[in-house]
Amino acid sequence: MSIDNSTVKKVALLARIEIQKNDEAALIDELNNIIGWVDELKKVNTEDIEPMLSVFNETMNMRKDNPQSNYTNELILKNSPENNAGFFVVPKVVE
Amino acid sequence: MEYYIQGEKNKWEVILGLEVHAQISSKSKLFSVASTNWGGEPNSQVELVDCGMPGALPVINEYCVEQAILTGLSINAKINKMSIFDRKNYFYPDLPQGYQISQFEHPIVGSGYINIDCEGKKKKIGITRLHLEQDAGKSLHDQNEENSYIDLNRSGCALMEIVSEPDMRSPLEAAEYVKKLRNILKYVGSCDGNMEKGNLRADVNVSVKLKGEELGTRCEIKNVNSIKFIQQAIEYEAKRQVKILESGDEIFQETRLFDPNVGETRSMRGKEESHDYRYFPDPDLPPLIVTEEKINELKKTLPELPDQRKNRLMIEFNLSSYDAEVIVNDKDVANFFEKTVEGRDSKIVTSWVTGELFSFLKKTEKNIKASGISPLKLGELIDLIIDGTISNRQAKEVFEDYIKSTESAKIFVEKRGLIQVSDEQEIENLINSVLQENPKMLEQYRNGKDKLFGFFVGQVMKVSKGKANPKVLNELLKKILSN
Amino acid sequence: MTDFSSLTITSAINGLKNKEFTSQELVQFFIEKIKQNKHLNCFITHTFEQAIDMAKIADKRISAKNHRMLEGIPIGMKDLFCTNGIKTTAGSKILENFIPFYESTVSKNLWDSGAIMLGKTNMDEFAMGSANTTSFFGNVINPLKSFSNQKKDLVPGGSSGGSASAVSSGLCLGATGSDTGGSIRQPASFCGLVGLKPTYGRCSRFGMIAFASSLDQAGPIAQTVEDAALMLQCMTSFDEKDSTSSRNEIPNYLDYKNYRLKGKKIGIPKEYLIEGLNNEIKEVWDNCINWFKSEGAEIVDISLPHTESALPTYYIIAPAEASANLARYDGIRYGFRQKEKDLKDLYQKTRGLGFGKEVKRRLMIGTYVLSAGYYDAYYLKALKVRKLISKDFEEAFKICDLILTPTTPNVAFPIGEKQTDPIEMYLNDVLTVPASLAGLPAISVSSGFNKEKLPIGLQVIGKPFDEISILGAGNAIEKLRGF
Numbered sequence A: 001m002s003i004d005n006s007t008v009k010k011v012a013l014l015a016r017i018e019i020q021k022n023d024e025a026a027l028i029d030e031l032n033n034i035i036g037w038v039d040e041l042k043k044v045n046t047e048d049i050e051p052m053l054s055v056f057n058e059t060m061n062m063r064k065d066n067p068q069s070n071y072t073n074e075l076i077l078k079n080s081p082e083n084n085a086g087f088f089v090v091p092k093v094v095e
Numbered sequence B: 001m002e003y004y005i006q007g008e009k010n011k012w013e014v015i016l017g018l019e020v021h022a023q024i025s026s027k028s029k030l031f032s033v034a035s036t037n038w039g040g041e042p043n044s045q046v047e048l049v050d051c052g053m054p055g056a057l058p059v060i061n062e063y064c065v066e067q068a069i070l071t072g073l074s075i076n077a078k079i080n081k082m083s084i085f086d087r088k089n090y091f092y093p094d095l096p097q098g099y100q101i102s103q104f105e106h107p108i109v110g111s112g113y114i115n116i117d118c119e120g121k122k123k124k125i126g127i128t129r130l131h132l133e134q135d136a137g138k139s140l141h142d143q144n145e146e147n148s149y150i151d152l153n154r155s156g157c158a159l160m161e162i163v164s165e166p167d168m169r170s171p172l173e174a175a176e177y178v179k180k181l182r183n184i185l186k187y188v189g190s191c192d193g194n195m196e197k198g199n200l201r202a203d204v205n206v207s208v209k210l211k212g213e214e215l216g217t218r219c220e221i222k223n224v225n226s227i228k229f230i231q232q233a234i235e236y237e238a239k240r241q242v243k244i245l246e247s248g249d250e251i252f253q254e255t256r257l258f259d260p261n262v263g264e265t266r267s268m269r270g271k272e273e274s275h276d277y278r279y280f281p282d283p284d285l286p287p288l289i290v291t292e293e294k295i296n297e298l299k300k301t302l303p304e305l306p307d308q309r310k311n312r313l314m315i316e317f318n319l320s321s322y323d324a325e326v327i328v329n330d331k332d333v334a335n336f337f338e339k340t341v342e343g344r345d346s347k348i349v350t351s352w353v354t355g356e357l358f359s360f361l362k363k364t365e366k367n368i369k370a371s372g373i374s375p376l377k378l379g380e381l382i383d384l385i386i387d388g389t390i391s392n393r394q395a396k397e398v399f400e401d402y403i404k405s406t407e408s409a410k411i412f413v414e415k416r417g418l419i420q421v422s423d424e425q426e427i428e429n430l431i432n433s434v435l436q437e438n439p440k441m442l443e444q445y446r447n448g449k450d451k452l453f454g455f456f457v458g459q460v461m462k463v464s465k466g467k468a469n470p471k472v473l474n475e476l477l478k479k480i481l482s483n
Numbered sequence C: 001m002t003d004f005s006s007l008t009i010t011s012a013i014n015g016l017k018n019k020e021f022t023s024q025e026l027v028q029f030f031i032e033k034i035k036q037n038k039h040l041n042c043f044i045t046h047t048f049e050q051a052i053d054m055a056k057i058a059d060k061r062i063s064a065k066n067h068r069m070l071e072g073i074p075i076g077m078k079d080l081f082c083t084n085g086i087k088t089t090a091g092s093k094i095l096e097n098f099i100p101f102y103e104s105t106v107s108k109n110l111w112d113s114g115a116i117m118l119g120k121t122n123m124d125e126f127a128m129g130s131a132n133t134t135s136f137f138g139n140v141i142n143p144l145k146s147f148s149n150q151k152k153d154l155v156p157g158g159s160s161g162g163s164a165s166a167v168s169s170g171l172c173l174g175a176t177g178s179d180t181g182g183s184i185r186q187p188a189s190f191c192g193l194v195g196l197k198p199t200y201g202r203c204s205r206f207g208m209i210a211f212a213s214s215l216d217q218a219g220p221i222a223q224t225v226e227d228a229a230l231m232l233q234c235m236t237s238f239d240e241k242d243s244t245s246s247r248n249e250i251p252n253y254l255d256y257k258n259y260r261l262k263g264k265k266i267g268i269p270k271e272y273l274i275e276g277l278n279n280e281i282k283e284v285w286d287n288c289i290n291w292f293k294s295e296g297a298e299i300v301d302i303s304l305p306h307t308e309s310a311l312p313t314y315y316i317i318a319p320a321e322a323s324a325n326l327a328r329y330d331g332i333r334y335g336f337r338q339k340e341k342d343l344k345d346l347y348q349k350t351r352g353l354g355f356g357k358e359v360k361r362r363l364m365i366g367t368y369v370l371s372a373g374y375y376d377a378y379y380l381k382a383l384k385v386r387k388l389i390s391k392d393f394e395e396a397f398k399i400c401d402l403i404l405t406p407t408t409p410n411v412a413f414p415i416g417e418k419q420t421d422p423i424e425m426y427l428n429d430v431l432t433v434p435a436s437l438a439g440l441p442a443i444s445v446s447s448g449f450n451k452e453k454l455p456i457g458l459q460v461i462g463k464p465f466d467e468i469s470i471l472g473a474g475n476a477i478e479k480l481r482g483f
Ligand SMILES: [Mg+2]
Pocket: B019, B203
């Protein structure tokens, strides 16, 4: 089993997803099945093959350095669960 | 002079590498059209990308790419024709996308170097790379007991991260490196170098080792935003590490914060547990391709850089290496100097710029630009010295008042009756009266006490209230005394 | 009220132009129909008021002979496209109350063409699913029933299941979809419709909520090939807000009508004859080969040797990209927040409760394959295999003009089936994913029925930006299929 209890915990922390205790065992099984299944790729010979970063093979569009102001502070904050004095509000962050 | 930390048992070498984050002086952000203006109302300069709205997409600012290339060229670095933007993934409230768009494996600028001057010695500092990335927003922690406040105005601003080799060996070298780099950026115009505003800030990697041993474990001190603090932070951190090592413990690799209030570095917990950034190429952005033509075109627009300018000033104006260095160290000072020296004697201009002007700036804690002093203002005063209207000494005495005044040098000097007395008869009268008042001194002088010549000069100056032309006075006094 | 059930987009345009009915009448009819068919759960949000307002404008423009391409045509908008002032959820609790203040380019293009929005269609959460059973807003029901078991509700396919079911049941004349691994083609096939995924870069992704950025493409779901071509025409544009938007010239898609199969080489990839391919589907595929032959096309056997690796490749790349794309849903700037005193708790609980099971599963996979120690083995490996898959198509298109395959290995299945095991569900996409990975245009056209009277779709894959040819081949199927 490539994904065990501690791996799931580590990955869940990285992804910031709380896993309910009851779901944990089933999730470990599912993840292992999926990882076991994609492991098939290891059989494919990819020697000297460049990774394909994008199917898009035109050059990247660039824009000129012209500043715009399309959205007011009110719009930016409009959907926020909590805001104050123009700021987004989060629980205290300790540095 | 070799720098080391003297522990209880050993002498320790300090190994330093710097990651400098320089905000590009663009009008809009790296991947969004929002303004980069400083000091706006919170969350008022925010486009969709900058606050990570669903469906937002990044579009790159051409100006930022050009500035990165120009900067790369000015640090003698290789420009990579293909570079790739990656996502650096971590959760933090001031990182709205949940990732920072940065460059990981393929930066836009490869290895280069700059030269620094440290206590008269030249040293080459290697630069590993320069890459483009987004800045984060700002978290404010002091507004409220229970909460932190998030302002995304800075989110998405363009940064160049310039990574040095671990080539520096003392806090002074690190300081000189940052000064030189900042100077180059200001010459190029890619960054205003303002450390107070956080437009230039450094992560300092510090490790210590015994001579001849392998590199030790390093700690990274994050976001130090003044040259003084960089030096203080290094000194504190190096000593801390020496203490740990000499007590037989190991250094734990971590990121630390420098607290200027207490002059100490401390561990940044919180961010520790999850530094698996899972970099991968940003699928929203195709590779960044830079053509040879583009690079050559930009090369042509590259301004004269500090090292080149220093050489030119030394040749053109016969400056000493030291004077040339201090003048080019600040682009604005160098520009000021070159404007002032036009049509004037370079020796006297140099001495006024590096002397009176510098001490005035230091005293008032202003840079040349903020001081508002124009080349014309200083130049007019120097002109009056050169044409003998006032003495150098007079000029020095009134310099501060003159600079603060709005009058032209001529009027200023006239109004205060500062015109130098060059009339031979008038000076002769003064000399004679001084000699008469000091018969003992005169006798001693006549008996061979030559040093008293200066005393007589001083006395004449005193009674003339400093107005006597020193040249005329010297000549006349010599003549009279030899009679 | 007049029954407009048999209208297509094309016939409605004619009816409106010829003043047989007004857009307001059309809109009223569909509003009623939507109300009568709530049990299908096709829409997350209704926008009836806006629709009536838009219809009034359309009628005015039609009377003034100032009509645009889709003037007055009521459509459904997949709830993945951000619509200004109208709730946009991506089928997720985490965006339950999100109201964008900006408009996606694709939806804007449609409104600018005169199309009218009846509502936002239901979908698999963040487009992750193939049966429309992962939406926070409940399952979507396929209006079609199996001949022998009228009691069982069938899935419409996914992720654009709300769009497909709505068009199939006549709740709107056409609808938008998005396709990452088959999310337009597969539901179109399950609901007896035409679904077209354009070449990657053809439709702007701006304002379309991202699932996997390197794969996501918007496209139309419609009753006929002509309707799909009309919608596609209005959806596509070069968009400077999307760095992967193509500058390729946009043709007149209705030119497909001049397309002839005669002399064209149709590739039949042997690897698509997969184990588990439904026999009746195989039969329809064979029939179509014969129809194409009868039109003078040449059938060539081709090989796409890495086909079997496509699905695992997709299930590494798509979740990896999604793990970063969905990091922004953190409860800070918008969307659902589980209020907590500690920031980390807030993140974990917000995302733990805000995302559904399938999304969390994929985010876990995506995070895992990018994490330290696994990146090379999974993510990098998948990028290399993706290259091989893409090369397979390049080679194949050297010897053929189009590729003809089934769209899905099975017909629509009852809700609840094939979902006990994620991999079994993923297998639904086995025939659509390869073209997605290669960024190629592909169309699914309803081509026959099984004995249960359930539709069977065939897929035609084209060369990059050759949407005309796949529309042309689809048109031929429509003519030859005999219904
Ligand atoms: Mg750093």
